[in-house]
Amino acid sequence: MNRGSLIEEVKRLKQERNAIILGHNYMDMDVQLVADFTGDSYDLALRAMETKADVIVFAGVRFMAEQAKALNYDREVLSPDLNAGCTIADALDRETLREYRERYPRAPVVLYVNSNVDVKAMADYIVTSSTAVKVVKKIPSDVVIFGPDYNLATYVERMTGKRIIKVPPNGKCIVHGNYVPGYVKDARARYPGAKVMIHPEAPLNVIDLADFVGSTNQMIEFARNSEAREFIVGTEIGMINALKLKVPGKEFYPLTTEPIARCPFMAMITLEKVYRSLRDSIYRVEMPRSMAEAVKEAFERTRKLLGD
Numbered sequence: 001m002n003r004g005s006l007i008e009e010v011k012r013l014k015q016e017r018n019a020i021i022l023g024h025n026y027m028d029m030d031v032q033l034v035a036d037f038t039g040d041s042y043d044l045a046l047r048a049m050e051t052k053a054d055v056i057v058f059a060g061v062r063f064m065a066e067q068a069k070a071l072n073y074d075r076e077v078l079s080p081d082l083n084a085g086c087t088i089a090d091a092l093d094r095e096t097l098r099e100y101r102e103r104y105p106r107a108p109v110v111l112y113v114n115s116n117v118d119v120k121a122m123a124d125y126i127v128t129s130s131t132a133v134k135v136v137k138k139i140p141s142d143v144v145i146f147g148p149d150y151n152l153a154t155y156v157e158r159m160t161g162k163r164i165i166k167v168p169p170n171g172k173c174i175v176h177g178n179y180v181p182g183y184v185k186d187a188r189a190r191y192p193g194a195k196v197m198i199h200p201e202a203p204l205n206v207i208d209l210a211d212f213v214g215s216t217n218q219m220i221e222f223a224r225n226s227e228a229r230e231f232i233v234g235t236e237i238g239m240i241n242a243l244k245l246k247v248p249g250k251e252f253y254p255l256t257t258e259p260i261a262r263c264p265f266m267a268m269i270t271l272e273k274v275y276r277s278l279r280d281s282i283y284r285v286e287m288p289r290s291m292a293e294a295v296k297e298a299f300e301r302t303r304k305l306l307g308d
Helices: 003-017 029-034 041-050 062-071 094-103 132-138 150-160 181-190 216-225 239-246 271-280 289-306
Strands: 019-024 037-039 055-059 076-078 109-112 125-127 143-147 163-166 195-198 230-234 251-254
Touching (some): 003 271, 019 029, 019 271, 029 239, 029 271, 037 239, 041 055, 041 062, 055 062, 055 271, 062 076, 062 289, 094 109, 132 150, 132 289, 143 150, 150 163, 181 230, 195 216, 230 239, 239 251
Parallel strands (some): 019 037, 055 076, 195 230, 230 251
């Protein structure tokens, strides 16, 4: 089946099955074109809660589909490839988190949405890159356990002035965690008039060279509202697709074109796999109801704290 026919078949199956496709901003262009909603983790989590669809296909890595299932337990949630994991999420397990909770019994646990669902069920609050600083500022505690991303935890520590207990001490994104200042300097030399946007999963020495720091959705808003016409995009390279679709008329350049800029797990989600997922109801995301309820409770507690 050629690309055009595949896109049309996906659209037909969506209507037939009363299904929606949620596509992360890092997805390939073809996947973004068939998605009903595209956005960052927080945006898509909210979309998952609001939908009336019977079937949700989450075009993103596994923890995102798990999050959608936890918030919509009685709906069919599909992940096009269960092997699409995340180095951040896989950095933290329940036993390690339990040890930290025992060591710091008064410290609330804030977990990045990039966590596996069994770990996330132990959280007091669940945040994304766009809400982490806001949530930690509002928590009535000067000491917070934060995981699994070390770089985001370090950024939150700087922005809030609170003591952040990082769990684990070495969790990082396979893309952002390997960015270095030289990438920014080289990109500025290539595109001297462009504004540099950096994701907070990057190290502080890279963030310090940015014109703007934010989540993928925040990058879209910054680019849309900025008077600048050119932007260097310091996040996963698939983000260029979302920016081209949502901010037409401006130019976007990757921070680096080295292979490290593409997440191998995000790249596993293809148009063909989305089609197969819709056609054959694979792969269904499953978890105990008690686990889903714990995740949903932490997510709702976070929304209440934010005033959402």
